[in-house]
Amino acid sequence: MSAVHLVHVGKTYDGGVEAVKDVTLTVKEGEFVAFLGPSGCGKTTTLRCIAGLEHPTRGEIRFGDTVVVNSEKKVFVPPEGRDIGMVFQSYAVWPHMTVFENVAFPLRIKKVPKAEIERRVREALRLTKIENLADRYPTQLSGGQQQRVAVSRAIVGNPRVLLFDEPLSNLDAKLRDEMRFEISRLQRELGITTIYVTHDQSEAMVMADRVVVMREGRVAQIGTPEEIYAHPADTFVASFVGDANLIPVRVAGPLEGGRVPVQVRDGQLRLTASVRGDLPAGDLVCLIRPENVLPAPGQDGEDVYTATVVRRTYMGSQVEYELDVLGVKLVMRTHPNGRTAPGQRLPVRLNPEHCVLLSESGGGD
């Protein structure tokens, strides 16, 4: 087990496509880190560089004190020399071997004594709860069972680093929830340093100690799930990790004690937004999560505004309102007993703590 350091890692393919531009980060020993981002953001390529399945064209990768990649010193340790465990998107369980032989493979390559192989494979199968499938062939297994074989195989050699490449994307929703839980539990039990690639924000939030949000080959933000969700670095992160009301604003007063008055750019609405540290640079946007727009009938205060209901959508566990506050469209989610009909007025509270000032990320999104 060891920490993983990436220093200015970049990967340009022969055709000139720059899949990874510049990634620098550290995964601490025993930590569970998720790489999160839309398809094409470079998260899988970064993972494959860590695994040794791609040759990074720039930068350095270290496992603990061991340099596995250094593009300047021409160091490249091939995947078989890195002592890693990996779970692939397609599971990559070998169809011509039994479950037992699949899981035993990493140990057989290391020439572990027979009796110990038997013991460790049984243990790995027990941990993933598929001891009874040891003699089956993968073609006789369901997707979820194959997934468990892949996980067993990845942990059996007690690797320094465990890598997951979107392992749950081929499973149905129910199985996915189950496996999420199982993988987190295993990781905590074994304490292996883990990097987990996914495009599913809820997966990253639920499982990871820290989340690395990636965009166009760069790190957009690194932080705990709470930090990423409550204090996203920019509008790209804000909208990628959840639903968001993003209101373009400009500063309308001095920053004091982490609070600053802002004015909606094309409207009358004035809000008080919260800021961590200095004012963000560039064009500014105020983020309000739909669940943080609170209905405040009969209440009063500086942060209570009168909204008009434009649309009401019943969603079972909650109800979604589209509101108009002085010409600004706001989405609000609340308990389904709210019964305000379209056209009616509804006072809402926009607590400054929940109005987060961000810089607008350039480009696509």
Added chain:
Amino acid sequence: MRRAPATEKAAGGYPLSLSWGALRDRLGRWFNWTNLISMPVVLIVAFMVTLPTVWLVIISFRPATNVARFTLRWYERLFTDPVLLQRGLNTLLLATGTMFFCLLIGLPVAWCLARTDMPFARQLNALAILPFVTPPLLGALAWSNLLAPRTGLVNILLRQWLGLEGNSGPINVYGVWGVAFVMGLYYSPYVINFVAGALSSMDSTMEEAAFAAGANGWTVARKITLPLVLPAIASSALLAFVFSAGQFTIPALLGVPGGMYVYSTTIHQQAKLWPPNLPLATALGMVLVVVAVALTWLGNRLTSRGSYVTVTGRGFRPRVIRLGPWRWVALAFCLFYMLLAAVLPILSLVYGSLLSFWRPTFSLSDFTLANYVALFQAPITWNAMKNSLILSVGGATLTMALAVVAAFITVRRKDPLAQGLGYFAMVPTAVPSVVLGVALLIAYLRPPLVLYGGLGILLVGYMTHFFPVGLKAAASSLVQVHRELEESARVFGANFLTMLRRITVPLIRPGVVAGWVTLVVIFMRELAISVFVYSPGNEVLAVQLYELWNDGRVTRASALAVLVILQTAIILGLLRFFGARVGSEWKGAGQG
């Protein structure tokens, strides 16, 4: 370009040692297992394909084989000499006729198999391997046994039953239409496979949508189904045209006796003249190659533009048309095709082999085993059998060995080397065997590599021409092995060679074995190349059979044909016995 910054940095940091280090580094990166294994294969394939092709082009522009001057006179002759013009016309007529027969047989059979409730449709899908049972050499011999004007069995029986006068007719297979008919039987499976494939993989909701819009069955067939499968029909018809234009064996056996020459048989005639006219032969060959390349390109364009024939992963069978009592008529038609393509030819070969000479009457009391006895007493038969066995087993093994490595390069590597090899290896498919035959004869009679006079030239010839078959077999099974299956082996500690041994090879073995068997069977009966490059003492079975035919010893040739069929059947039977185990090893095991 990339070297410059590396050396600069090296020179800047560590003046002396690192320029050497950088060089060693580059060499080290190049000398890995992948390159050490793949480079020789790339070079061998490149050599095998380039050498004969280049000679083919060069000689066709020379006034004489060994006179290194440029001339266009042979191409000019092709379009001015009345005899050659007639032969060009024959070639065109023959290819068109074959295409016609292929469609006539193939379209109804394909439709019955794919879209009707014809009984035994599933079993009859095996029709696709019929040409394997009676390859051109045996088919042509068999149909001359059946339809030769004087001695053909069918003609004899017709004359007896109809009470016709004279000892000839009424049907004559020795002409353009006879040859086209026999070739049509041989090439129609291409149409059947292509069209049946397109019909059955078509998304039937497209037709259902038309029905929902109020169209009747006829309108749907005309406006929806036909346009959707038209690319498949056209490209398979083009394929039949290309193949039959370059086909040698059938016109050699059935056309030449009646004086009907086409380009392919003319190439052979010119090459076997004394002195041979190789420049004319190569010029004729060039025309065939150009036509083949142009039409193959056209066919590919048709199918790629026609790729809107959607293959959906949904598991429902396309709409089946209920034929009612007509389904038995459909079955009869398919069975009749099978009868013509395989059963009747084999029976006629057996029949012919049991006669001591052909006679214009039919009587069971004439049967004798004299032909077989004579064959087994002749040392040349044993020699030819030995040669054929060595060449087919050895050739198939070497070809597949090359093909597996080449497939690995073309499928797994994305660099220009891989793409180049992929295109390059397919060149022989555009060169008809007879053209390759003459090119091989020219190429390996002279340095750098003199092979003529032994079995080596036959081996290289077979490998050159049929390498694409092996490559396709290996590549198509490798494509099905997900890249992550190999990558996971590397991640879990296996180096490249261990990965190949433990993961890749076991996974592609069924496909490779299938390719190997196919090649063994093809090599066992190959004539068009062999007839150019064999030398006395190095005959193979197909050549011996051809010579018996040319000597007029038709019944002896039939006996040899029966032996060839038996030999192939035994090999296939043995391999099926082992092959079945090989293929189902990991699929079936452990299910009990």
